[in-house]
Amino acid sequence: MIPLIAAAWSVLSDKLKAVILGVGGFFIGVALTWLVMSFAYNGLSLPLIGQVIDGKMQLAVNAATEKLVSRAEYDALVAVLARKEIEAQTASAAAAALRSKITQAEKAKSDAETRLENELAAGRDPSRAVVTDADLKWMSKH
Numbered sequence: 001m002i003p004l005i006a007a008a009w010s011v012l013s014d015k016l017k018a019v020i021l022g023v024g025g026f027f028i029g030v031a032l033t034w035l036v037m038s039f040a041y042n043g044l045s046l047p048l049i050g051q052v053i054d055g056k057m058q059l060a061v062n063a064a065t066e067k068l069v070s071r072a073e074y075d076a077l078v079a080v081l082a083r084k085e086i087e088a089q090t091a092s093a094a095a096a097a098l099r100s101k102i103t104q105a106e107k108a109k110s111d112a113e114t115r116l117e118n119e120l121a122a123g124r125d126p127s128r129a130v131v132t133d134a135d136l137k138w139m140s141k142h
Contacts, residue, residue, distance in 0.1 A: 039053075039055065041055050041057055042057055
């Protein structure tokens, strides 16, 4: 095959050889440019190893992924903070309600102690039942 190409090459004129070499050089230049640009854009990825050298596209993907992760973490922290604020408000409201109940219970205790002291001062035994006129009427009917 090579002798045939060599024979055909020797038959061509110099101008035709120059055109063939120019066109061939152009296509080789285009192919080399495509390879360089593809390497710069995509990087080097080997079938069994994976991505060996990152290109422009992989760097952009990494940057976008980092921003996405940072944004997701930020959103998660904002949600946790909002939930904690709601829990704090709920706890504060519950504490206020309990303080109110404690105040009411203390007032009821002091009222009961005052009644007990009044009954003891009046000479009544608080362990015995106090029968009123209404109780006597009810017992007489039943």
